[in-house]
Amino acid sequence: MSNIIFAENLTLWYEENEIIINSANFSINKGDFVFITGPSGSGKSTLLQSFYGKLQPNHGSLAIGGLDMTMIKKKKLQELRSHLGIVFQDYRLINEWTVEDNVVLPLWIAGYSKKVQTEQAQRLLHHVKLSGKEKKYPMELSGGEQQRVGVARALAKNPFLILADEPTGNLDEYSSNVIWDLLENACQQLDTTVVVVTHQIPTVFNIPFKHLSIDQKGTVYEVC
Amino acid sequence: MKFVKNHLSIIFPMVAILLGLEFFIVFDRTTKNYEESLRNSYAMLVVSKEEMSIDDFKSWDSHVFKVSEIEKSKILNRVSLAFDKSSGKNSKLQDKMPNFYSIKLNSYLDKRDLEEVKNNFLKSRKITRVETFDTLHQSNYGLFSFIKFAFSTFIVFMTIIGSFLIIKQMEVWNYMHSQRMKVMNIFGASLFLRSKVLINMALIDAIISAIFASIIFYFIQKSWLRDSNITIIQDNLEKLFTFSDIFILVAAAMVIVMTAVTLVVINVKEE
Numbered sequence: 001m002s003n004i005i006f007a008e009n010l011t012l013w014y015e016e017n018e019i020i021i022n023s024a025n026f027s028i029n030k031g032d033f034v035f036i037t038g039p040s041g042s043g044k045s046t047l048l049q050s051f052y053g054k055l056q057p058n059h060g061s062l063a064i065g066g067l068d069m070t071m072i073k074k075k076k077l078q079e080l081r082s083h084l085g086i087v088f089q090d091y092r093l094i095n096e097w098t099v100e101d102n103v104v105l106p107l108w109i110a111g112y113s114k115k116v117q118t119e120q121a122q123r124l125l126h127h128v129k130l131s132g133k134e135k136k137y138p139m140e141l142s143g144g145e146q147q148r149v150g151v152a153r154a155l156a157k158n159p160f161l162i163l164a165d166e167p168t169g170n171l172d173e174y175s176s177n178v179i180w181d182l183l184e185n186a187c188q189q190l191d192t193t194v195v196v197v198t199h200q201i202p203t204v205f206n207i208p209f210k211h212l213s214i215d216q217k218g219t220v221y222e223v224c
Numbered sequence: 225m226k227f228v229k230n231h232l233s234i235i236f237p238m239v240a241i242l243l244g245l246e247f248f249i250v251f252d253r254t255t256k257n258y259e260e261s262l263r264n265s266y267a268m269l270v271v272s273k274e275e276m277s278i279d280d281f282k283s284w285d286s287h288v289f290k291v292s293e294i295e296k297s298k299i300l301n302r303v304s305l306a307f308d309k310s311s312g313k314n315s316k317l318q319d320k321m322p323n324f325y326s327i328k329l330n331s332y333l334d335k336r337d338l339e340e341v342k343n344n345f346l347k348s349r350k351i352t353r354v355e356t357f358d359t360l361h362q363s364n365y366g367l368f369s370f371i372k373f374a375f376s377t378f379i380v381f382m383t384i385i386g387s388f389l390i391i392k393q394m395e396v397w398n399y400m401h402s403q404r405m406k407v408m409n410i411f412g413a414s415l416f417l418r419s420k421v422l423i424n425m426a427l428i429d430a431i432i433s434a435i436f437a438s439i440i441f442y443f444i445q446k447s448w449l450r451d452s453n454i455t456i457i458q459d460n461l462e463k464l465f466t467f468s469d470i471f472i473l474v475a476a477a478m479v480i481v482m483t484a485v486t487l488v489v490i491n492v493k494e495e
Contacts, residue, residue: 077412094404105411
């Protein structure tokens, strides 16, 4: 199995005397579904941010999709990001754009035709149960609906890796279930690697998964 | 309403700056003609022991544009009119008389520069006297310079106000566009793609501003300036606003907005 994420002695900090992730060693393979858990402030989100290059490793090495993140160039990072699907707890939708425009953002960036964008938007919005809301603006939707738009956007370009930071953080049960189903399907049917940062692993989860846990000292353990 | 407000808040200061620019262009154009006529009507008088050529004068001062010798006979005739016309001493007197030259300069100089030209001429032993007529010269030039200064100050003031309003709008742009640009950055958009929406909006506003400024100036020319009794304007009425000015205004507006956009874009923190 090929490594999608490979970390060796990975150390992350914002200030040198305040280490967030301490010498972590782990690997995540293609098609894995991975939960990263840990108490508040343990560095779960920081670790996830290093996967899409918001933070660069301060020590050790990290490779994403075969790219060395310690010395990645801007252009390469842009290219890598265009092949990732990222879901945020605070949705990060573009408020002045319609739901449809938000969903097809990765396709627009990649230069796909308007026809392809529209077709893909229709398909994805059907999957996230938001058909008919294409022309609405994010502020006209509930939190759960906005997050489903966020997930649809992450899936738009069939990414090889989906990174989700507390995707069901403040959502109702219905929206949470829709999102878990979508992520499970992406992993199972499309062989996409999914990494989810969460406080709690859902009680009902239908596919096998890997579990990384981080303690308060920033040590990463592979639980299962 | 918000859409209109967003556009007007950049169009308004841009129009102010462009009007300032157009006023400057028009003022420069009309005053150049006026300056030319002042220059043509001015000449200094030089008296020399020997005959001089234009090259001699040019070698002493580069401001010399044209030299014409004042015929001695004409001077003598004028002088003789007051005395005895039948005097036969005219030809002898003519031989003893120095040479008189009327010197035109290539630009309209201030008092200090005129003094410098005079001193340059007097360095030559051949030159016995230089008359700059600087009192008359200065009365014309002083008024002209004051109007020029007052107008330039007004234009600079308009530009400063306009620039402050644009800086304010840049802060609004930063607030409005940074969220979208950050999200696009996370999904791998290039700097150009991230800025595209802002660039498009700014360029459209720049063109609208240039058109507005052109229309305003066209009406100023056709109504207010046409009816004015200012000679300098009446003489140059057709040169006030030309079709090519629209392109100058569009280009200037684009340079201003693109500078503003670039500053906003580079200030959005990348994630």
